[in-house]
Structure formats: structure tokens, C-alpha cells
Amino acid sequence: MKKLINKKVSLLGKEFSVLAIVAVMMIGLASAALVPYLSNAVTGSVDVDSPFTAFISSGDNPVGYSNATNVLLPGMVGGNTAAATLEFQYNGNQTNVEVKEIFTIASANITCDDFESITFDSGSGLNTVPSTWCDETVDGILTITDPGFNDYDSGEINLVKVRLNFKLNAKGTYALGAQIVPTTA
Secondary structure, eight states: OHHHHHOEEEETTEEEEHHHHHHHHHHHHHHHHHHHHHSSOOOOOOOOOOSEEEEEEETTOOSTTTOOSOOOOOSOOTTOEEEEEEEEEEOSSOSSEEEEEEEEEEOTTOOGGGEEEEEEESSSOOEEOOGGGEEEEETTEEEEEOSSOEEEOTTOEEEEEEEEEEOTTOOSOOEEEEEEEEOOO
16 A cells, blocks of 8 residues: 555656545545535525415405404304305406406205305395306315406405305205416416
């Protein structure tokens, strides 16, 4: 080993110590390993939230003050009408954003026949949901999709009053939900 360390190697007409060559190679490897670490690269991340917010309140109460995302509608028995108000707000900066509003009602063994009627009022009067809007394809969830579209501008708030008129034989826990789906990019 001592012979190898003290040995001289001829390189480009000059003599160098093997130890000096090994040391230069080690420094080169160390600096090569640091280049990616110390380079001028930066990384970042972006959190993207939906430009829409949705809230719910019981009855005809205004929504925005509570910012509730779920609500209990107490004291319901078959034959009663449950009322809730949904609030959708568009916080983006585009104008005329076309959206589809989708409402869901979840309950074990739910069918469209649990209700005498389902009505929505978004400011133009009560609109009874036609049976063609009611979809029972997912077990335990009714999906009600308004086939029309609504346009939102920046900062616009849309209040939708929902009335669930239960049949006399309706029994169970019913959870009302809503989703707003932009249809334009």
C-alpha cells in the first residue's frame, strides 16, 4: 500500500503522485455531487380552491352569516315540509360563468316516491321538480339535476330555497346536499 501511495505516475509528460491524483478525483466527485444540490433550482406548490362556495341554513333564514356547510332540520314527521336555504357564491374573476346546480338527498332506501313534491325557488318563484330530474341510480341517494344552466358573475350570490314535502309514510334521516359544477372553462 505504501508503495502505491508513494508511486509516481507520468501524465502528459509530468510526474504526479498517485495520492495527488486520487485526492483530485475525490474532490471532483464531491463537487459533482453538490452541483444538483446547490444549483439555482427552486420548487413551489400552489393550492387551488374552487371559485364557488356553498352554504346551507334551515328554513328561510339568511345563510351567509353562519357559513354552515350542514344543518339539522329538527321536528320532521311524515307529511311535513322541510325547508332549507342554499347559498352559492362565485368568488372568481370571470363573468358569465355557466354552471349546473346539482342537489342530492341521501337516506337509506330513498326513492323519489318518498316526497309529495320537491320545489326550488331561486328568486323567480317556486318550481316543482319534475320526476325526470330525479335520479335514483345510486343506492341511497337521489340526485336532482336542473337541466338548465345559471350564469354567475364575480361576487354574485344565488340563494335557492328548497322545500321537501314528505309523504305521510316517509321515515328516516334525510341529508340535503348541493354541488355547483362549472360547465365553461
